[in-house]
Each structure stands twice: as C-alpha cells, then as structure tokens.
Amino acid sequence: xxxxxxxxxxxxxxxxxxxxxxxxxxxxxxxxxLAKAVALRFPGEVRVxxxxxxxxxxxxxxxxxxxxxxxxxxxxxFMDITDETGHKTSVRVTEALPSLGSKQPWIxxxxxxxxxxxxxxxxxxxSGNFKTRLASSPExxxxxxxxxxxxxxxxxxxxxxxxxxxxxxxxxGYAQKSVRITIPGADPELPVVVLGGHxxxxxxxxxxxxxxxxxxxxGIAALTETFRVLLSSQARPKRxxxxxxxxxxxxxxxxxxxxxxxxxxxxxxxxxxxxxxMVAYPSEAHAVTFITDNVDxxxxxxxxxxxxLYVGGDVKEDRCGYGCSDHASWTRYGYPSVMPFESPMxxxxxxxxxxxxxxxxxxxADHAAKFVKLAVAFAAQLSGE
Ligand code: BES
Ligand code: ZN
Numbered sequence: 001x002x003x004x005x006x007x008x009x010x011x012x013x014x015x016x017x018x019x020x021x022x023x024x025x026x027x028x029x030x031x032x033x034l035a036k037a038v039a040l041r042f043p044g045e046v047r048v049x050x051x052x053x054x055x056x057x058x059x060x061x062x063x064x065x066x067x068x069x070x071x072x073x074x075x076x077x078f079m080d081i082t083d084e085t086g087h088k089t090s091v092r093v094t095e096a097l098p099s100l101g102s103k104q105p106w107i108x109x110x111x112x113x114x115x116x117x118x119x120x121x122x123x124x125x126x127s128g129n130f131k132t133r134l135a136s137s138p139e140x141x142x143x144x145x146x147x148x149x150x151x152x153x154x155x156x157x158x159x160x161x162x163x164x165x166x167x168x169x170x171x172x173g174y175a176q177k178s179v180r181i182t183i184p185g186a187d188p189e190l191p192v193v194v195l196g197g198h199x200x201x202x203x204x205x206x207x208x209x210x211x212x213x214x215x216x217x218x219g220i221a222a223l224t225e226t227f228r229v230l231l232s233s234q235a236r237p238k239r240x241x242x243x244x245x246x247x248x249x250x251x252x253x254x255x256x257x258x259x260x261x262x263x264x265x266x267x268x269x270x271x272x273x274x275x276x277x278m279v280a281y282p283s284e285a286h287a288v289t290f291i292t293d294n295v296d297x298x299x300x301x302x303x304x305x306x307x308x309l310y311v312g313g314d315v316k317e318d319r320c321g322y323g324c325s326d327h328a329s330w331t332r333y334g335y336p337s338v339m340p341f342e343s344p345m346x347x348x349x350x351x352x353x354x355x356x357x358x359x360x361x362x363x364x365a366d367h368a369a370k371f372v373k374l375a376v377a378f379a380a381q382l383s384g385e
Contacts, residue, residue: 026061029053030078031322037071038064061251065204077322080252083172095191095271097302098385100309107380111310113229114376116369122221123213123359132210133201135248141175143199147245148179151227158231170247171254176200178247178255181227185240185383191269192240193382195375197223197276198249198326204353213359215352219276220245222368226375237383239271246326256326260333272299273337274378275327282367283347287314288340293321294328296336303338303378310377311370318344340371
C-alpha cells in the first residue's frame with residue numbers, strides 16, 4: 001500500500017513537471033488492457049502507476065507493440081508521456097471553417113498539377129536510401145538531413161527564397177530531428193495551417209531493416225508532391241502553411257509531441273492539422289478512410305466534404321482505437337486535427353513494421369495521389385480564405 005502510494009505521488013509530480021524520472025525509465029500511457037499485459041510480461045521491470053500509465057525501462061519501450069500483437073492480436077497504441085508537462089489546458093484558438101460551395105477554379109487547377117508517379121519515385125528514393133529510419137539509429141539521424149536537403153532544393157529551384165526549410169528539435173535523447181517547411185502567409189498574425197507525416201520507420205520483428213515504404217515514406221512523399229504543387233503556384237497564401245516530417249513517431253509519437261507541446265507553450269495559433277500516415281495501400285476498398293478517434297469531429301466532416309468536392313470517390317470512416325499517429329499529439333494539446341487513412345482497419349496493410357514494407361504491386365500511386373489532391377485542397381482552401 002505504501003509502495004503504491006509513493007508511485008502514485010511520482011506520477012502526479014511528473015505530470016506537473018515538478019520532478020524528473022530516474023534515468024532510463026519512460027512513462028507510458030496506453031489502454032488498461034495493454035498496460036496490464038506489459039506489466040505481466042516483464043514482472044519486476046514494469047510498474048503500473050494508474051490503470052493506463054506504466055513506468056517502463058527505455059529498452060523495453062519497443063517491445064510494447066509486440067506484446068499487444070501477441071496478447072490482443074492487434075496494434076496496441078501507447079504514448080510516451082515522460083516529457084509531458086500538461087495537456088489540453090489551452091483554450092482552442094480556431095477560426096470558423098470556410099463553407100464549401102462550389103469548386104474554386106484556382107484550387108482545381110492546382111489539383112490538376114498532381115502527378116502520381118512522383119509519389120512512387122519519392123518513396124523509392126527516400127526509403128531506398130536508408131536501411132532503417134529508426135529514431136535511435138545512426139541512419140535515423142541522417143534521414144531528416146536528407147529530407148531537409150531534398151525539400152530545400154525544391155524551394156531554391158523554384159526561386160522561392162521566402163520559403164524556409166529547417167530541422168527543428170526532436171525528442172530529448174534522440175539524434176533524430178523533425179523537419180519543417182514554412183511557406184509564409186501574407187498575414188503572419190493569423191493561425192497557421194499544418195500538414196505532416198512521420199519521417200521515421202521501425203521494424204518490430206527484431207530486424208534492423210525497416211524500409212517503411214507505406215509507413216510512412218508514402219505520407220512523406222505525398223507531402224513532398226503537395227509541396228511541389230503549392231510551389232508552382234506563385235500566389236502567396238493569406239495564412240502561413242507549415243509542412244512537417246515528424247521524428248520518432250514509431251517510438252510513441254515523440255517528435256510531434258515535442259512540437260505540439262512547444263506550440264501550446266508558446267501560444268502559437270494553429271487553424272487545422274492534416275496527418276498523412278500510410279496512403280499507398282488501397283486494399284480491396286479503394287476508399288479514403290477518415291479516422292474518427294483522437295481527431296476533431298468538425299474538421300473531419302469538413303475535410304470529407306472537401307474531398308467530395310475536389311477529389312471524389314468512396315469515403316469511409318473507422319477508428320484506430322488509440323492514438324495511432326501524430327494527429328493524436330496535436331489533439332492532445334488542443335489543436336484540431338484530421339487523419340485520412342489508406343484503408344479500413346479490417347483491411348490494413350499487414351506488412352508495415354517489417355522488412356517487406358517496400359514499394360511493389362500492392363502499393364498504388366494513384367491511390368496515394370488522392371491524398372495529395374486532398375492535401376493540396378486543404379492547404380489552399382484553409383490558407384486562403
Ligand atoms: N502508421 C502507424 C499507425 C497505423 C497502423 C494506423 C495501422 C492505422 C493502421 C504508426 O506509424 C504506428 O505504428 N503507430 C503505433 C503507435 C505509436 C503510438 C507507437 C502503432 O500503431 O502501434
Ligand atoms: Zn506510421
């Protein structure tokens with residue numbers, strides 16, 4: 001009883017940012033079932049602090065998903081909340097979403113410029129260049145440099161000296177940084193529009209080979225093609241657009257958390273966040289599937305409508321059941337996010353997190369291009385009006 005009491009005290013102190021954990025321990029939030037399963041698997045090493053928060057040696061963090069697969073049969077989510085100093089404390093600062101009547105010709109024109117093969121080519125180049133993009137590996141440290149360089153070259157070639165491409169701090173203790181493109185808006189006081197995907201990869205079967213083509217080179221490639229199309233438009237948006245490659249998503253949404261937390265702490269205003277994580281595997285359904293948990297409902301419905309207007313085709317909805325990607329970090333800090341996903345959960349790509357997540361006939365550039373078109377419409381519509 002005494003032990004339980006003092007551990008609970010530790011949890012509260014860490015949450016309040018008043019104390020730091022002993023070195024080598026990570027604070028993990030997950031479902032109650034998974035918390036229990038992990039504690040059972042590593043008795044004596046894992047401590048259960050509350051129903052859904054456990055204290056885990058850093059080395060065991062990558063094992064959590066494995067335990068989930070073996071005990072529950074599906075991907076179980078968890079969040080590393082060690083460095084969290086409070087969340088959902090801000091009043092959300094948003095502007096009303098613009099009402100969507102008929103297509104705007106200038107947006108339709110931008111969308112016509114989207115080229116599906118560019119997505120496939122970029123996935124090949126990015127995922128082929130690194131054996132793994134694991135955040136804790138040496139290759140994982142150079143992936144953001146490669147990406148920053150690629151994006152920087154695009155901006156320079158287009159003669160856009162006003163566009164900034166930079167690495168931003170990743171999570172403490174990892175060499176991997178996040179990357180941010182800033183396309184400055186005419187009015188810097190207005191809330192910014194954010195697009196993002198994660199730049200890291202992982203192999204959860206023990207191998208060190210993690211091409212992560214679908215998960216999530218496809219999202220990074222879709223953002224790259226979106227950027228190329230936005231660059232071709234000389235029109236300067238009213239609001240600033242930011243495009244992120246997030247570090248260390250696979251280790252618990254770490255890179256996006258650092259960013260969302262920093263934005264909240266510094267009072268940055270964000271109008272909307274679009275997350276692209278896995279966009280190339282169409283499954284049988286060939287439907288863009290909007291995730292309904294850990295996202296903003298209103299923004300999701302608006303984005304579905306936007307999709308119908310500018311892209312068209314089948315749309316479904318499904319839930320992850322946990323904070324399965326970086327949209328959840330933004331939601332956690334009070335920013336509205338939306339996540340369109342490649343397939344319904346029941347038909348998901350089972351090769352992710354293995355050596356076999358490469359580009360082959362199961363991945364489809366035309367499917368990925370739907371997400372690019374959506375991202376272009378999202379950025380154009382929300383930054384302009
Ligand atoms: N891209 C996946 C999330 C995903 C997988 C969404 C399958 C929908 C279907 C993401 O990169 C990932 O692997 N997330 C982790 C959770 C994270 C908190 C470590 C997961 O799902 O296990
Ligand atoms: Zn992913």
